[in-house]
Amino acid sequence: MAYLQTLGVFVLAGLCEIGGGYLVWQWLKADRPGWMGLAGAILLVLYGWVATWQPTSFGKTYAVYGGIFVVMSIAWAWYFDGFWPDRFDVLGGAIVLLGLGVVLFWPRA
Template sequence: MLPLKTFLLFFLTALAELIGCFLPLLWLQSRGPVWLLLPAALSLAVFVWLLSLHPVASGRVYAAYGGVYVAAALGWLWLVDGIRPSPWDLAGAALVLVGSGVIMLAGRS
């Protein structure tokens, strides 16, 4: 159950980071009002807090989280930007998710 919980936490973390970066982009591209910076800042604060919930070494958490972020960003590309990921995008996401699994699930001495 712990790997599933970790993955879900990573996914929520990625969502918070994507929202926190997307909203300022909307404002910078003049596609959204300046007040979007407030929920963006809140979302980035939630992102940092979610990363802090993992009890293992921060470098390992960041490395494993990176793979989940890549996969979530490709989902964002499809759902928000309306661009369907290519088979190469999906293959790359699968590779980084396997790498994230190796980092998080490997035994430690």
């Protein structure tokens, strides 16, 4: 159960960071209204707070989160921007997930 909670916090952090960055991007690059930029900024601050919910150290948390971020960014681009990941995007995402699984869950002596 602890694994699911850990992954859930990473996913929530990813939604805050990617969603916040996306809203700021839309505001600045796609000429969307200012409230989108403000909402994005709030989500980015929330991302920083949510990440502190992890029980591991800062460095380990951010190392693992980097892998979650890669995979979630590919999924976000597919869902929101119409980007179709090719087999190399999928393979790269799978490799990243495997690596973060080793870092986060591999039994330590």
